[in-house]
Amino acid sequence: MNRLWTPAWIVRHLVAALLVAGFLALGWWQISRAAAGNTLSWAYAVEWPVFALFVVFLWFREARNTVRGGPTPGGERPVADEARRPEPEHAAAGRPTPTARRPVRTARRATPVRPEDDPELAAYNDYLAWLNANPDARPADYPG
Template structure:
């Protein structure tokens, strides 16, 4: 729980209270205007509490995320308890799997000697981009 009392979290808690108070106050104000005969205020009277609910939802989600144990601790916990890895619940099922890209064999098209010069220059540019994967298009020397 100490993680939720850092200066950044205190600012988030204060922002939650301020935003929810302001949004509910604006909803109450629009409700009083709607009761006085302003028909468009009925929509705003419903909209402001929805905004307040969204702020609470985001805050709650961030609190749950902050209180979640780190991924390394979740993987080490079953091993430390003396259980086998096969008996432990699969923590990786919730995380997306990042795999290495598949390398395909490069097949080069035969160069057409009588082709368009612009097309040949563009193909040369694309070949240069392919040969230099970390380069940006602005780095092209041609």
Template sequence: MKRLWTPRWIAVHLATVLLVLAFLALGWWQLSRAESGGNPSSWGYMLEWPVFAAFVIFLWVREVRAVLRGDAPPAPPTPEQPRDPNRLAVRRPVRTEAVRRATERSAYGPARPPADD
């Protein structure tokens, strides 16, 4: 249970509560609009907002269960942790001399003088 009280998880818990309350309040607001002569869209939104709140709760429960089971993805390495030597690093491409020569010969290479018409 201690894993669920890190600063990141406290922010997730707080965001979950705030989103659920906001979505339920928006559903209540749409209900009041629909009851006071609203259109079919108001009735649809009145049903939609609680579904959004339920989805937030579903995601929160799924993530909590994953952490408690140990299925959560590993955290990114911090500077103190050594990187995995078997993992490939993505680097910027290097322009070699052969690539430069091929680019000069291509239609997309350096500007060429206009042809005589």
């Protein structure tokens, strides 16, 4: 639990508390506007507390990851966890640490269509070539 009382975490606690209080205050403000007759404010009156719940969710998830020793927001593991963990066999033997990576998925590329296979594509390419060769001509002047 001491990990949650570092200067960085104190700032996170304060920011989360201010955001939740601000979002709830904005929700209450929208309820008062909706009660005065602004019907659109009913949607906002629901939306602001949802934002507050999202802040609480993010704060809880990050606090849980920090207490469990998971990755910190910067991406590095806490130093205390590294000191407690035994050294793996491959690190002692001088081999690099293996890392698990996600498989790379690529979209299957479509085979290109050749102009000689598609008469419409060939006609369109001829039209574009004519337009390029005659920059001052109008498309209606195309002879083909």
